[in-house]
Amino acid sequence: MITQNKTTDTDNCNYICPVEATLDVIGGKWKPLILWQLKDDILRFNSLQQTLPGISPKMLTKQLRELEEDGIVKREMYPEIPPRVEYSLTDFGRTIIPVLEALAQWGIEYMDQKDTMK
């Protein structure tokens, strides 16, 4: 984590628990949101930025590059004028959707729980 995020390959290469490995990939402030947006759609850079309130282009680029390196996201560039770049999940990236949905499911229950506590 979470970020806080990317454990480098040089420090202890095997994680204590594999949960860490997953959170290194999908954790952080923006990645879950990006993945959530790409779950059902292919999106361009600008569209992505608009769905993510307040993200700076720098951050968006950085997160997308990391997701790309991890084999989760595919970046397709069309050399037109003006340029167009589309982002989508790779097949491997799609394997994480159920995990995201499990997280979402629990999040919903958790928020309900917090509401009833008020």
Next chain:
Amino acid sequence: MITQNKTTDTDNCNYICPVEATLDVIGGKWKPLILWQLKDDILRFNSLQQTLPGISPKMLTKQLRELEEDGIVKREMYPEIPPRVEYSLTDFGRTIIPVLEALAQWGIEYMDQKDTMK
């Protein structure tokens, strides 16, 4: 993360996607590890610290307090000399175990995948 971790209650109170809510609770560098350790055991402060390589007492305290506030972890103090404090998951905390296991499962597959890519 997951931290970079705790989204304050003041900024937009409803998340874009509930995945965020979950990662606010279990994300970050240490929390998944702590939860993983408490999954099957009740542990004392020192035992926890020993299973988490390199965590400082300050960090451990902080993470445990946050988990406690979120209703995930129970802190039980025995006023003995020397003092003894035991940490365990609450019933609500246990509901997150399947989510952790889903994360772990994917993490294992992800690490395999990365190995074969080398």
Next chain:
DNA sequence: CGGGATCCGACTTGATACTG
């Protein structure tokens, strides 16, 4: 349009020492 480069502050985290 889709970024890269640079700068900078705020917040997180770590190391170390100390205490009831």
Next chain:
DNA sequence: CAGTATCAAGTCGGATCCCG
């Protein structure tokens, strides 16, 4: 044993400007 206090270091992320 189970922390707190203090200080230093690191990281994250935003702002701004620029380019092909």
